[in-house]
Every structure is written in C-alpha cells, then in structure tokens.
Amino acid sequence: MNAAGNAANLQPKELENVKRLPILITLVIGAFFSILNETLLNIAFVDLTIDLNVAYTTVQWLSTSYMLVVGILIPVSALLVQWFTTRQMFLGAMILFSAGTLVCAVAPEFYTLLAGRIIQAFGTGLMLPVMMNTILILYPPEKRGAAMGSIGLVIMFAPAIGPTLSGLILESLDWRWLFYLVLPFAILSVVIAAVFLKNVSEVTKPKVNFLAILLSTIGFGGVVFGFSSAGEGEGGWSEPKVYVTLIVGGISLLLFIWQQIVSKNPMLNLRAFLSPMFSLSTVLLIIVMMSLFSTLMLLPIFLQQGLMMTAFASGLVLLPGGILNGFLSPVTGKLFDKFGPRVLVVPGSAILVVVMWLFTQIDLDTSKGTLILYHCIMMVAISMIMMPAQTNGLNQLPRAYYPHGTAILNTLQQVSGAIGVAFFISIMSSGMTRYFTNKTGEATALDPALALNAGVHDSFRIGMIFAIVALVLSLFVKRTKAPDEAKQPL
Known part of the structure; x- marks a missing residue:
C-alpha cells in the first residue's frame, strides 16, 4: 500500500x-x-x-x-x-x-x-x-x-x-x-x-512520473485535437493533421495506459475501473456526452442554415432547455439521494431514445415551438442520467481513488464531446453529399436546406442507436455503497 x-x-x-x-x-x-x-x-x-x-x-x-x-x-x-x-x-x-x-x-x-x-x-x-x-x-x-x-x-x-x-x-x-x-x-x-x-x-x-505526463499530454492532446480538426476542417478525416495526430495520440494513449497499469505510483490510477459501477457509469456518460454535444452542434446549424434564423434567435431556441436542465439537476440529485440511480437513469435513457427518434422527424416545416419542446425533453432526459450515474459510479470508489476517478470522468467527457461533434458532423456532411448525388432534376434554391435536413436526419438516427445502447446499459445500474476502506487494495 x-x-x-x-x-x-x-x-x-x-x-x-x-x-x-x-x-x-x-x-x-x-x-x-x-x-x-x-x-x-x-x-x-x-x-x-x-x-x-x-x-x-x-x-x-x-x-x-x-x-x-x-x-x-x-x-x-x-x-x-x-x-x-x-x-x-x-x-x-x-x-x-x-x-x-x-x-x-x-x-x-x-x-x-x-x-x-x-x-x-x-x-x-x-x-x-x-x-x-x-x-x-x-x-x-x-x-x-x-x-x-x-x-x-x-x-x-x-x-x-x-x-x-x-x-x-x-x-x-x-x-x-x-x-x-x-x-x-x-x-x-x-x-x-x-x-x-x-x-x-x-x-x-507522490512521486512525479514525467513519462506519464508526457504520454498523457501527447495522447489526450492528440485525440482531442484530431477529432476537433476533423469536425472543423473541409477535408474531414482525410486531412493529414487529423489522421496523423489521431494515430500518434492513440499510440501514446496505449503506452500511457500500459505505463499506468505497471507503475507502483500511477499518475492516473486506472484500477478505478475495477469498480463495476464506475466502469458502467463511465461508458454510459461517454455515450450521453457524445449525444449531447452533437445535438448542441447540430441544432444551431439546422436552425441557422436550414430555418434561416439568426445566431441570437437560435440561441434563444436552445435557452429554455438549458435553463430547465440546470434547475432540474439539484432536483434529480435529491431524488438520487432518496431513491437511488435506477429510478432516474432507466426512465431518462428511455426518454432519450424517444426524443432522438423525434429529432429524426424534423424538417424545414417544423415549428420553433416544436424544436424548443424536443430540446427541453432531451435536456430533461440528460439531467436524469448525467449526475445520478456519475455520482453513483464515484460512490463505489475508495477515498484514495477520488482524484483519479474525477480526473478520469472529466477527461473522458471532454474527449467524448470532441469525438461526438466530429463524428456527427461527418455523418451530417456525408448525408448532404449523398442527397446531392441521388438528386434528380434541376437544382432549386431549397436544395442546400433540404440536403442539410437529410444530413441532420442521418446524424440523429445514429444518435438514436447510441441512446438505445445507453438504455440497455442503464438496466444494469444498481445503487452503490461506500467501500470498506480497510479492505480496499491500493
């Protein structure tokens, strides 16, 4: 020890x-x-x-x-x-x-x-x-x-x-x-x-492991930069700065993980994943964060380029859902203390599946009120999943692992957000390209907006699949107890 x-x-x-x-x-x-x-x-x-x-x-x-x-x-x-x-x-x-x-x-x-x-x-x-x-x-x-x-x-x-x-x-x-x-x-x-x-x-x-810091910096930095660049650049995944940084970052991460496992004094103690609910919560949160970040990116694009709204007006459309989610978070936290995670996480995941399907049905005639409603429902679902799952996972860790558990979750949420944005933007772009490839007849002024709508539909369909996976995982969530510190191997 x-x-x-x-x-x-x-x-x-x-x-x-x-x-x-x-x-x-x-x-x-x-x-x-x-x-x-x-x-x-x-x-x-x-x-x-x-x-x-x-x-x-x-x-x-x-x-x-x-x-x-x-x-x-x-x-x-x-x-x-x-x-x-x-x-x-x-x-x-x-x-x-x-x-x-x-x-x-x-x-x-x-x-x-x-x-x-x-x-x-x-x-x-x-x-x-x-x-x-x-x-x-x-x-x-x-x-x-x-x-x-x-x-x-x-x-x-x-x-x-x-x-x-x-x-x-x-x-x-x-x-x-x-x-x-x-x-x-x-x-x-x-x-x-x-x-x-x-x-x-x-x-x-504790002893400073400079090799771990170097591998961590190159690994996480390369992955975040690579996925962020894929979502922003015109060339997408084919740009050298994207695939080179992803390859270098991926190799560095593998070396970092191996180095942390064999180290007697790991900088980021990956033994936290030996706690089943922490591991399950981590995967669940990654999926939810990918869906959340991608939706927060896709909706403003659809509102501004599809429905021709101003940036300020599109921000107003997303505001009620954000406010609702913020004020529900303390409520779901108290419900978690009283009833445990399952009564929140399972229904929240089911609602997320439904609302992601609803987003696959939107088009250029969808009203602003409908989009506000859908976004509010999604944010309610997120509030029922995020903090209860995260708190439940961290509760299973011994006290010595608190810094490592919080660092792992915060890092993976950041990385999953970057991955989610890049991944879903790529799907949207592919859907737009496919629309123009399959289009017959003369071009019209509505084609760009219709192509965008098709791309957004494709992205939300994949998002719905992620939500279904989250729903399946939520069925295995159970309430955790604080571990007996004296019996925890460190």
Whole structure:
C-alpha cells in the first residue's frame, strides 16, 4: 500500500466542523464563469474574423485550443490535487482564469487573444477536477446527490446560456465586453475563495512520473485535437493533421495506459475501473456526452442554415432547455439521494431514445415551438442520467481513488464531446453529399436546406442507436455503497 493511499484514507475530524455551504457556493461561482466561457465566444467568431482580419479556419483555434488544453490538463490534475491544497488549487485556477480573461479583453491582435484563451483554459482545466474532488471529500455518499446536482446546474446551465448571453451583448457592444463583463465575477470568486474556502484534501506529494505526463499530454492532446480538426476542417478525416495526430495520440494513449497499469505510483490510477459501477457509469456518460454535444452542434446549424434564423434567435431556441436542465439537476440529485440511480437513469435513457427518434422527424416545416419542446425533453432526459450515474459510479470508489476517478470522468467527457461533434458532423456532411448525388432534376434554391435536413436526419438516427445502447446499459445500474476502506487494495 503506497503512502498516497494511506494519507488519502485518513478521515480528518476537522471535516466534521467545516461549513460546507460556503465552500460549495465558492466552487459553484468559480466554476460557473469558467465553464460559461467555453461557449460565450463562439457566436462572436464572425465579428472576430472582421475585427482581427483572420480567416474563419484560424479563428476556430480560439475554441479548439481551449478544448485541447482542458483535455490535456485534467488527467494531470489527479497528480496536482495530491501536491497542492484545496485553496492553492482553486485560487491558482481562478487567478489564471482571471489573468487570461484580462489578456483576452485587451488583446490587440489574434495571437494575443489566443494566448489569453489558453491561459483561461489552464484555469478551467484545474477548476473542474478540484471542484468534484472537493465535493466527494466534503459530503458523505448519502448526501452527495444533492451537492453534485448543484454542480450539474453549473455544468449544464452555464454553456447553455453562453450563446444567448453572447448574442445579447454583441447586439450593442463589441466582443471585448464578453471578457470585460466576466472579469469582475472571476475576481469576486477569488476574493470569496480567499475568505471562505478551507483545505479539505490531504497533501501527500507522490512521486512525479514525467513519462506519464508526457504520454498523457501527447495522447489526450492528440485525440482531442484530431477529432476537433476533423469536425472543423473541409477535408474531414482525410486531412493529414487529423489522421496523423489521431494515430500518434492513440499510440501514446496505449503506452500511457500500459505505463499506468505497471507503475507502483500511477499518475492516473486506472484500477478505478475495477469498480463495476464506475466502469458502467463511465461508458454510459461517454455515450450521453457524445449525444449531447452533437445535438448542441447540430441544432444551431439546422436552425441557422436550414430555418434561416439568426445566431441570437437560435440561441434563444436552445435557452429554455438549458435553463430547465440546470434547475432540474439539484432536483434529480435529491431524488438520487432518496431513491437511488435506477429510478432516474432507466426512465431518462428511455426518454432519450424517444426524443432522438423525434429529432429524426424534423424538417424545414417544423415549428420553433416544436424544436424548443424536443430540446427541453432531451435536456430533461440528460439531467436524469448525467449526475445520478456519475455520482453513483464515484460512490463505489475508495477515498484514495477520488482524484483519479474525477480526473478520469472529466477527461473522458471532454474527449467524448470532441469525438461526438466530429463524428456527427461527418455523418451530417456525408448525408448532404449523398442527397446531392441521388438528386434528380434541376437544382432549386431549397436544395442546400433540404440536403442539410437529410444530413441532420442521418446524424440523429445514429444518435438514436447510441441512446438505445445507453438504455440497455442503464438496466444494469444498481445503487452503490461506500467501500470498506480497510479492505480496499491500493
């Protein structure tokens, strides 16, 4: 049994007297604005291409780099949370995020703006695992559902309102105000954390495995970059930067996994997968995240290019579902504490299958109200699956594995989001190409929209298959109990 495991198994009496609510509020505020920033800038890309005189393919790096850095940093966080205290990690994350926000706000040209986004991403990449690991330490298993539900509100609500809020700001102000308005709240989070946040984690300072860090960085970075590039580039999967980075990333990941399994002090302890419910929850969450990210990408494209709505108007269509999901997350968390995961995850997966089928039926005559309804139903289903499944899986892990379990889930969700977007965009593009190939007769002005509709149908059909797989997996979910630490091999 290693030293990290011994230290992590300690249950400090001081935790019994820690006031949890101020710490939870501090984490929620910081996480809200860091996660909000993931989608806040996307709708301003057109303005940025004009103001900074760069091509659209170049400006996409503001999004790709953010996802890339977060995907690389989260696995390393399993090590960092054992080297630094809760306060050091959180304050460091928010100070980095605040500094990056300031750099973005005053950026005179594109590459300075890109540097600011990368600094922001470092803050976000540190924030997410710290937040979840702190919740696992502070709250006993029977109360974690409600706490994780509050986190779910942030994770789902923040990116949902990002495009709408961005569109509203850009109606009267320029893109720099997207950062000026976030900066005061980021600084406020630092101040609140300095006052209220307590150290709740054990600093064990395990040996640093630099080879693992290198393999992890190349592996996860290559996979996220490759899939993100496939979804954005015109050449798709045939572009060298796509398949080369995917091959290099895949090989590096295999070496990383092998190295972690044989290592006595793994950076990311993959023995967490020996817990059956954690493994099942991980696969279930990957499938759900792929469906969620792809839908959030497909619907705005369909609304703007199929129904000819403005970016701001399409953001408004998606807003009710995001708000509903955010407010349902604490509710489903409390229901999880009381009834367990099955009463939520199984019906939620069934609803997801139904709503994905409904999306295969939409066309150019579908009303905005119908799309809002379908999106709301989907977000209800997501809220019934995401946090209950995630909390249930983490509950089965021994305390020593908390940093590793949260890092694994956060990393795989990030990677599955990138894969989902690229995969479903490729299916949509193939469907559009097939439409034009099979079309007979003269071209009409509606052909591009009809081709898009055909491509979207193909994507949602595949999404429905994923949802069916999720439904089958949900039937095997059962409530977990906190393990007997004394019997856990580390």
